[in-house]
Amino acid sequence: METLANLSMGFGVALTPFTLFLAVAGAFLGTIIGALPGLGPSNGVAILIPLAFALGLDATQSLVLLTSVYYGCMYGGRISSILLNIPGDEPAMMTTLDGYPMARQGRAGDALVISGVASFMGSFLSTVGLVVIAPVLASIAYLFGPAEYFALYALAFATLGGMTSSNQAKSAFAACLGLGLAVIGLDNATGLPRFTGGNLHLMDGIDFLVAIVGLFAISEIFIFIESHGRSSAIGVTLGKLTIPWADLKATFATMLRSTGLGFIAGILPGAGASLGSFMAYMAEKSWVGSSGRFGKGDPRGVAAPEAGNNAAAGGAMIPMLTLGVPGSGTTAVMLALLMTLDITPGPLLFKEQPEVVWGLIASLFIANVVLLVINVPMVKLFVKILMVPPWILMPMVTMVSFVGIFSLSGSYFDMLVMIAFGVLGYVLRKLEVPTVPVILGILLGSAMEDALRRAMVISDGDWTYLFSTPIALGLWLFAAGGFLAPMFLRRLVKRPPIPPSDMPLDAD
């Protein structure tokens, strides 16, 4: 009952004309960002954050805008997967496997409608799941002390590292790099400078927005120049759009199963939407067995990954909102947004600023309805936008990044730091070091150090305190499992062949 009352309050906040406009604009922009190869949810949201500030949006409004963009990306990624055989972003990778074959058979329209409806099912149901589970998790989070939080941060790094990279040492290094960068600046507790080298610009530390835009957007420029923006795959033409009722009926159960799986994948810290769509596709394939035509244009192969990745996007919001620990790259970027708005996610957020949380949740429902409308009947419009060539797209991304960062502080130093992070991002990506743990380290570094130091104050320097409660011990075990398990699972589960693509893919 209380939940329903909260939800109606949320709709009261979200249904003002201006917020509604932001939700529609965000959904539209997000679909474009998701559909364009080379721009994904994490860098799309990243370059928009500074602009949301420059516009002077308040907390609820910026959250509505950027979550609509995030959800929109999840819908949009499928368009280029199906039409061009190039995933618009990483979570849409699995959709190419059956989406493109369907398009080759002249069923591009059917594939787009089925995947659009599957996206809606996935994200709508997972938002319902968010409403049910988030308050419960928030009340459990009250039991967390500094020792538990320290273990929780370790868990986030461990699972993120374990899932996203094929080399555990490299992803662990990425996390260390981020944590090390977070240390730069004045120490919170004593006010003494650390690693600033006497440079006044560094006293405030490294602004995580500058780092995010550099790592996610500027590094993309170098990748594109290296590949000369080769995306010459010839598109498939889209005929008349009809609603394939028979296929929708046949894939309904698939969508439900995949939503459940994707949702669970999303809640796990560090797993995210790519894993959600991967798990949903693989599970559906083995569920159907040999009667399916997976890989040759089976509608279920389009419905499963799309329901899975959208459900994961909703699920990933749960640990971010209730614990302050993001489940994926994009939710890490959303966390950066919250922190810049001086909102600390966690159980207290639900108690002290319920209008922010429930307004956000209500706007997720609204964004979903909007997205269904613009992604099924209006999909042809986005197909046109897909034709924007990289030599226009990348200069645009660059300039929007520069203006955004410049409007934050007005300093050329921040722009130089952003470029430096762009170069770093390029080198790391070439060496197959994941960049998401770097961001997570910069974001969570000071909170993690704080938790450790408070734990040591409580225990008077006794390190065993970190492992002293059952919850903390459970989290540590989970962390070890999440870090080590992928090493063994990788041998058991073989990835299906993804079509080779010259285009760089963005993590979610």
Next chain:
Amino acid sequence: MASDRIFGLVVVIGALAFFAGALQIQTSFLSDPLGPRVFPILISGASLLCGLSILARPDPEPHWPARAAWVAMGAALVVLVAYAYAVVPLGFLIPTALASAAIGYLIDPKPVQSVIMGAALSAVLYVIFKFGLGLGLAALPRALMG
């Protein structure tokens, strides 16, 4: 192989340098039991382990670009840095047009197309940022604006 050996070595040296830096941090007698040094030292220890492990088990050689692509990426870097220095004193329009044209040219080397795109993009973005979003951008060099 070779790339990861160099990378691992850089990580090891970086971790040691970070450790040395952490020892230089001033502490105050009013500090908590842990103080400002311990967390950076823990990070340097973890990085050292990562570096050694990368050295011990390097991945296959990544696909590095050819020399021409390195030159193009270097040029892009110069353009970006120059843009960061130029955009405040020279205003938005001119540096943006030049930088966009340069990056467009580096992706698809067609001079005329790039110049037109740069000029158009600069004008369109200026209108969007200035009048659509209400950001305070100076259009032209300060000297010309008086």
